[in-house]
Amino acid sequence: MAFLFRNPLVAVWALLTASTILSWALSRDGGVTPHADIAVTAGVLLIAAVKSQLVIRYFMEVRHAPAWLRRVMNGWLALLFALLAGIYITSL
Amino acid sequence: MWFFVIGDLFIFGVYFVSYLWFRSADHALFLDSQRHLNQDIGVVNTVILLTSSLFVALGTAAARGGNARHALRLFGFALACGAAFPVLKAFEWIPEIAAGYRPGTNLFFMYYYVLAGMHLCHVLLGLMILGFVMRELRQSRAPRIRFVETGATYWHMVDLLWLVLFALLYLMR
Amino acid sequence: MSVPAGSFASAAGVPVRPWYRSRKLDQWICFWSVPFFYNLFGLVFVPLSSMMPPKSPSASTQQIVGFFQGDHLLIACVILTLSLGLAPVSNAVYLTQIKRMSVSPAFRVAFLGGTVMGAIVGMTFPLFCFGLGAFRPGYDPAVLVMLYDFGYLAFIGSLGCFCVTWAMFGLAIILDRNRILPKWLGYYTVWQFMSELMAAPIWLTQSQPFGWNGVMTFWFAMLVYVPWQFIIYVWIYKAIKRQPEDELDNAPSRTRVRQRDTAGAAP
Numbered sequence: 143m144a145f146l147f148r149n150p151l152v153a154v155w156a157l158l159t160a161s162t163i164l165s166w167a168l169s170r171d172g173g174v175t176p177h178a179d180i181a182v183t184a185g186v187l188l189i190a191a192v193k194s195q196l197v198i199r200y201f202m203e204v205r206h207a208p209a210w211l212r213r214v215m216n217g218w219l220a221l222l223f224a225l226l227a228g229i230y231i232t233s234l
Numbered sequence: 235m236w237f238f239v240i241g242d243l244f245i246f247g248v249y250f251v252s253y254l255w256f257r258s259a260d261h262a263l264f265l266d267s268q269r270h271l272n273q274d275i276g277v278v279n280t281v282i283l284l285t286s287s288l289f290v291a292l293g294t295a296a297a298r299g300g301n302a303r304h305a306l307r308l309f310g311f312a313l314a315c316g317a318a319f320p321v322l323k324a325f326e327w328i329p330e331i332a333a334g335y336r337p338g339t340n341l342f343f344m345y346y347y348v349l350a351g352m353h354l355c356h357v358l359l360g361l362m363i364l365g366f367v368m369r370e371l372r373q374s375r376a377p378r379i380r381f382v383e384t385g386a387t388y389w390h391m392v393d394l395l396w397l398v399l400f401a402l403l404y405l406m407r
Numbered sequence: 408m409s410v411p412a413g414s415f416a417s418a419a420g421v422p423v424r425p426w427y428r429s430r431k432l433d434q435w436i437c438f439w440s441v442p443f444f445y446n447l448f449g450l451v452f453v454p455l456s457s458m459m460p461p462k463s464p465s466a467s468t469q470q471i472v473g474f475f476q477g478d479h480l481l482i483a484c485v486i487l488t489l490s491l492g493l494a495p496v497s498n499a500v501y502l503t504q505i506k507r508m509s510v511s512p513a514f515r516v517a518f519l520g521g522t523v524m525g526a527i528v529g530m531t532f533p534l535f536c537f538g539l540g541a542f543r544p545g546y547d548p549a550v551l552v553m554l555y556d557f558g559y560l561a562f563i564g565s566l567g568c569f570c571v572t573w574a575m576f577g578l579a580i581i582l583d584r585n586r587i588l589p590k591w592l593g594y595y596t597v598w599q600f601m602s603e604l605m606a607a608p609i610w611l612t613q614s615q616p617f618g619w620n621g622v623m624t625f626w627f628a629m630l631v632y633v634p635w636q637f638i639i640y641v642w643i644y645k646a647i648k649r650q651p652e653d654e655l656d657n658a659p660s661r662t663r664v665r666q667r668d669t670a671g672a673a674p
Contacts, residue, residue: 149292151288151291151292151295152288152292154288155284155285155287155288158284159281159284159285162277162280162281162284162400163277163281165401165405166273166277166405168405169273169404169405169406169407170273176265176266176268176269176407177265177407178261178265178407179407182405182406182407183406183407186401186405186406186407187401187406189401190397190398190400190401190402190405193397194394194397194398197287197390197393197394197397198394200291201287201288201290201291201386201390201393202387202390202391202394211236214240215240215243218240218243218244218247221247222247222250222251222398225251225254226250226251226254226402229251229254229255229258230254230258230406232258233257233258233259233261
């Protein structure tokens with residue numbers, strides 16, 4: 143098994159899966175009446191942003207891509223999550 | 235394909251932002267409706283797509299290394315994982331629809347079905363593209379790497395969109 | 408190849424014909440019918456009938472009756488009735504170019520079917536609904552409410568009819584190997600198709616953002632569509648310009664053929 147994890151792609155996948163399960167655990171609230179919870183949302187959005195960045199960099203291989211493509215993809219990610227977080231925070 | 239991917243990401247970006255915009259106007263409704271989703275299937279589907287993406291990434295690397303047969307096998311695993319996604323979606327949606335949570339129920343469910351439905355269309359198209367990539371790997375003596383990479387990029391985009399969608403629809407509070 | 412715009416000369420050595428004898432005259436007429444048609448359309452829907460931007464799906468009966476008694480709705484319906492026939496003419500310009508692409512004829516047949524369906528549901532239905540309200544005063548307000556619903560649902564819900572059209576067009580551009588239109592335009596057309604799918608929810612809800620005047624269903628689709636219409640128009644212009652004359656498939660006139668045959672048989 144160890145040889146598998148020497149492959150960076152597999153390591154990235156393991157990280158992605160682990161963080162998926164982490165964010166799931168974060169969001170479970172054991173049946174209490176749900177309420178807007180900034181800590182959970184912040185955690186979930188942060189994990190989603192990191193996961194997206196991992197997929198873009200390693201799976202889509204944007205880290206080896208020309209500069210303009212890197213800039214566009216990073217710009218998209220930053221803009222999207224900034225807007226999402228901004229809208230959420232101002233609405234509380 | 236990058237032109238398509240980038241445009242698609244921006245289109246979905248607009249959808250995501252509009253979702254949060256309307257959600258912010260009525261937290262209670264969205265939170266209350268969110269409870270009726272099946273988070274477990276959501277998580278399984280996320281892991282399935284991630285795994286499928288991993289196989290596609292490994293397969294692309296194998297194709298680049300000239301090992302078309304190994305690549306073909308990896309893309310086959312990817313296709314199998316990817317095909318499980320719509321099946322699980324059906325298991326998720328049919329009970330929800332039967333229980334009365336339909337697109338017309340309220341704004342949350344409208345967003346839920348529309349966004350996930352749009353994504354599902356992308357998944358189905360992606361499965362077709364993976365099929366074309368496999369045909370290329372099987373039939374052609376010197377598979378066009380550009381073609382394989384293009385298909386892979388699209389599939390990773392499908393994965394990427396789902397990651398954001400999963401966080402917005404299922405997880406955030 | 409720097410052919411000045413306006414002269415309809417084509418590539419290398421073909422004698423310059425006056426525009427009215429151009430062999431592409433048919434295509435140019437179809438082409439220029441597009442801006443004419445769209446301007447009429449705009450005139451009808453924005454200032455005359457004030458149907459666009461869409462009114463609220465949850466308007467009160469009083470507002471709806473007021474809309475049908477609007478001063479210019481009658482003129483709008485008359486113009487629309489007279490100009491309906493321009494739709495096939497302007498669609499012919501796309502069809503002629505799809506015909507040059509290296510794709511199955513199924514694409515252009517499906518494209519044609521889609522535009523016909525779209526024109527019936529998207530133009531004729533609303534025309535009847537608003538026309539009935541405008542030309543036949545004296546309907547019960549409740550009937551007018553139904554006509555209003557019917558008209559708008561057909562007009563905006565019919566974006567779905569165009570799905571087939573744009574899907575076929577986009578796919579044809581992407582699969583084409585003759586490079587009639589650029590590939591990225593094909594991808595753009597596919598988004599166009601996606602944003603039109605969004606029109607489906609207007610049947611289920613009357614409120615923002617998925618109502619027929621909603622951000623998601625109408626405004627965003629327009630944001631994708633309007634630039635697309637301009638861009639495709641420019642590229643169609645270029646494609647007609649570039650089309651070599653010997654590729655035109657207008658059958659040669661009989662007399663010309665007879666002359667050629669006798670000329671060939673003479674020596």
